[in-house]
Amino acid sequence: MSFDGATAPPIPVDPCWPAGVEEGLAALPPERAAVLRRRLQAHLPRLQDRLQRLYGRQPGFEAFLDRVLRQTLACAADREDALWQLDLAREQRPDWLHAGLLGYCSYVDKFAGTLAGVAQRVPYLQELGIRYLHLLPFLKAGTPPNDGGFAVASFDTVEPALGTMADLRALCRTLRGAGISLCSDFVLNHVSREHPWAQAALAGDPAYLDYFHWRPSAEAVAAQERHLGQVFPGTAPGNFTWVEARQAWVWTTFYPYQWDLNYANPAVFADIAEALLKLANQGVEAFRLDSTGYLWKREGSNCLNQPEIHLILQALRALCELAAPGVVLKAEAIMPTGELPPYFGLGPQPGPECQLAYHASLMAASWLALAEGDAGAVREVLRHTPDLPEGCLWLSYVRCHDDIGWNVLRPELSALGSEPVARLARASRHYAGRGTDPRPRGRAFQAADEHAVHGTNGMTLALAGLPQDGSDPGPALARMALLHALSFFVGGLPLIYMGEELGQDNVGEAELLARQGPDGRELHRPAFDEAAAAQRHDPDHLAGRCFAMLRRLQRERLAMLPQGSPVRLRLLPSEAPGLLALERDGVIGLFNFGATACAADLRTLAAGPLHTPGADGRMLAVDTRQPLTLPGHAALWLQPAA
CATH class of the missing domain: 2.60.40.1180 (Golgi alpha-mannosidase II)
Known part of the structure; x- marks a missing residue:
C-alpha cells in the first residue's frame, strides 16, 4: 500500500452495534454479558470514532470493525474468573494506581534466570515493598543480536530459555496473590524479521507485504531520510534496510532486524490488539508500550508524535476497557515534557489514553542538577509538568535499562536562557569521567545527530562516583539517596532498577566482552548479585545500606505523603x-x-x-x-x- 499519512475526517457513528457484538454477547453467561453491555455503551462510541478516523475510508471497514469487536469479546469471554473480578474491583476504584505503589524493573534472566525463578523471588520483592514489577522483554525474540529481546519473533510464545506461557500464567497468579502487578513490555512499533508476518512478507505474500513500509529505490529512501533522525547512528545508521529477497528497502527505525509495522493497514492494528489482549488474559496487568512516538509514518515529516498515534492508543485503551479494564497502559515516549500530555489523552483529540508515562525529563534534570550543583533545570521541568487526568500517574525513576538521554532537556534549558547543547555536553562528559571530577564512571552513548550530545550509560552508584578502591562509599550513597528521595517525593509511581537496592556496580570488562553485540547499554545490565543480596540486612555492608535506604523512603512515603488522590x-x-x-x-x-x-x-x-x-x-x-x-x-x- 502506498500511504501518504492523510487521515479521514470524523464519520458520524452508527448508533447500532455491529452484528458481531450481539452474536458475541449471546454466547456469554448472562452475568458477563450484562457487564459487557454496560462497558460497550460507555466505550464503543469512542472506539468506533477512533477507528473510523484511522480506517473509515478504506474498503471493508465494517468487516474490520466486526473482527476487532468479535476478538475483543472472545478475549473477555476467556478471561479467568480471578482476572474478571480484578477488573470489576478496579472499575469501582479508578484511583487504585494512587495507592502508593512502588515499582521494580529487571530482566528476567539477569534477576532470576527464568519466569519460575522470578516467582521464587517474590518474598524478596515484598520485603522491599514492591507492588509493581516490570519485567523487560520475555517473549520469544529473534536470533541474537535482538536488541535485548525487543525484536519480538512471536507474541504468543515466551522466550524458551525463560520458560513457557504456563510459567507466565503461574508467575502472574503468584504475583497477584502477593499484591504485585506484572508489567510486560509490548513492542508496538516493530517486529523481528523472523516474526511470521515478516517471513510471509519475505516470501512475497501480498497481505503481509502490506504489514511493513517499503521503498523501491535508494533515491526514495534518501528523500525520506532527509526528514528523519537516527536512534542508533553508531551501530545502526539510517532508517531503512535493503532486503535482497524483495529487491526493496524496508523501514527499520531501530536495528536492521526490527521491521517497522504499517499501522495504516487496519489488519496490523487488529492483530496487535488481539495479541495484547491475549497476553492480558495470561495475567499481565500492565503493558509498557514500547516506542509509541514512532508508530505513524507521514511522508515529508520526522515521523514522530504524529496525531494518528493518539487515535491508535485511544482505540487500544477502549479495547482494554471492554475486555480487561484492570489493565494499565504505559507510554514509553521518551520525549520532552511538553510533548507528553497527548499520551495521557490531553492533546487535540482528548480521551482516555495511557495511564502511565515515563517522566524522562525529570530523571535527566536530576542528574544534570547533581553534576552542576544547581537545581534550576529540575525547577524548570517541574514548572512545566502538567497536572494529569484522574487515574493517571507519572513514572519517576533514577535509572533504567536505557541510557540517560540528555536531549529531552533542551526546551527547559532554552527557556532558562542557557545554551542547551553546551550544558548537556558537559553533563555527558562529567558522567563519563571526562570532566573536572574523575569520580563518575559512566560511558557516553550514541548521539542522534551532529547537534546532539551523547547519552550516558552506567549504574546509579557508578555514576554517583562509587569508589573502586574500597574507600568510603558514603558520598556516593548520599548522592544516590538524594536522587531517589526526589523520585519518591514528587508523586506518581517510583521505579527501582534492579541492582540499585544492593548498590550494584557497572558490569565488568570481561563480562562485557563476553556478551554478544556492541550495545553500550550492557554496561548497566548486571546479573543479580546473590552475595550482596545475602548481606542486605547488614548495616555495615554496602548492600545493607542501599536496601535500608530504599525501604525507609517507601515507609516514609506511605506514612507522610497522602495517597489515593492526584498529586499536586x-x-x-x-x-x-x-x-x-x-x-x-x-x-x-x-x-x-x-x-x-x-x-x-x-x-x-x-x-x-x-x-x-x-x-x-x-x-x-x-x-x-x-x-x-x-x-x-x-x-x-x-x-x-x-
Whole structure:
C-alpha cells in the first residue's frame, strides 16, 4: 500500500452495534454479558470514532470493525474468573494506581534466570515493598543480536530459555496473590524479521507485504531520510534496510532486524490488539508500550508524535476497557515534557489514553542538577509538568535499562536562557569521567545527530562516583539517596532498577566482552548479585545500606505523603541555587543538589510547626524559628506537626 499519512475526517457513528457484538454477547453467561453491555455503551462510541478516523475510508471497514469487536469479546469471554473480578474491583476504584505503589524493573534472566525463578523471588520483592514489577522483554525474540529481546519473533510464545506461557500464567497468579502487578513490555512499533508476518512478507505474500513500509529505490529512501533522525547512528545508521529477497528497502527505525509495522493497514492494528489482549488474559496487568512516538509514518515529516498515534492508543485503551479494564497502559515516549500530555489523552483529540508515562525529563534534570550543583533545570521541568487526568500517574525513576538521554532537556534549558547543547555536553562528559571530577564512571552513548550530545550509560552508584578502591562509599550513597528521595517525593509511581537496592556496580570488562553485540547499554545490565543480596540486612555492608535506604523512603512515603488522590506539587522559593524546595499536600521536601551545606528559611516555607523522621523512625520536632542547615547532597522531608 502506498500511504501518504492523510487521515479521514470524523464519520458520524452508527448508533447500532455491529452484528458481531450481539452474536458475541449471546454466547456469554448472562452475568458477563450484562457487564459487557454496560462497558460497550460507555466505550464503543469512542472506539468506533477512533477507528473510523484511522480506517473509515478504506474498503471493508465494517468487516474490520466486526473482527476487532468479535476478538475483543472472545478475549473477555476467556478471561479467568480471578482476572474478571480484578477488573470489576478496579472499575469501582479508578484511583487504585494512587495507592502508593512502588515499582521494580529487571530482566528476567539477569534477576532470576527464568519466569519460575522470578516467582521464587517474590518474598524478596515484598520485603522491599514492591507492588509493581516490570519485567523487560520475555517473549520469544529473534536470533541474537535482538536488541535485548525487543525484536519480538512471536507474541504468543515466551522466550524458551525463560520458560513457557504456563510459567507466565503461574508467575502472574503468584504475583497477584502477593499484591504485585506484572508489567510486560509490548513492542508496538516493530517486529523481528523472523516474526511470521515478516517471513510471509519475505516470501512475497501480498497481505503481509502490506504489514511493513517499503521503498523501491535508494533515491526514495534518501528523500525520506532527509526528514528523519537516527536512534542508533553508531551501530545502526539510517532508517531503512535493503532486503535482497524483495529487491526493496524496508523501514527499520531501530536495528536492521526490527521491521517497522504499517499501522495504516487496519489488519496490523487488529492483530496487535488481539495479541495484547491475549497476553492480558495470561495475567499481565500492565503493558509498557514500547516506542509509541514512532508508530505513524507521514511522508515529508520526522515521523514522530504524529496525531494518528493518539487515535491508535485511544482505540487500544477502549479495547482494554471492554475486555480487561484492570489493565494499565504505559507510554514509553521518551520525549520532552511538553510533548507528553497527548499520551495521557490531553492533546487535540482528548480521551482516555495511557495511564502511565515515563517522566524522562525529570530523571535527566536530576542528574544534570547533581553534576552542576544547581537545581534550576529540575525547577524548570517541574514548572512545566502538567497536572494529569484522574487515574493517571507519572513514572519517576533514577535509572533504567536505557541510557540517560540528555536531549529531552533542551526546551527547559532554552527557556532558562542557557545554551542547551553546551550544558548537556558537559553533563555527558562529567558522567563519563571526562570532566573536572574523575569520580563518575559512566560511558557516553550514541548521539542522534551532529547537534546532539551523547547519552550516558552506567549504574546509579557508578555514576554517583562509587569508589573502586574500597574507600568510603558514603558520598556516593548520599548522592544516590538524594536522587531517589526526589523520585519518591514528587508523586506518581517510583521505579527501582534492579541492582540499585544492593548498590550494584557497572558490569565488568570481561563480562562485557563476553556478551554478544556492541550495545553500550550492557554496561548497566548486571546479573543479580546473590552475595550482596545475602548481606542486605547488614548495616555495615554496602548492600545493607542501599536496601535500608530504599525501604525507609517507601515507609516514609506511605506514612507522610497522602495517597489515593492526584498529586499536586508546588515549587517553593529558595535562595541557594542548589536547593530545591517543594510542597506536596502540606509536606515540604528539601533537596540540596549542591556539594556544600545550604540554609533554608523555614519561616518562609511553612505556616506552622514541623517534624521529620529520625533515624529510629520516630518523628522529631523541627525548630522553624531559625534557618535549617541542610548538608550537601542531602534530602529532608518535613511534615506539619499534629
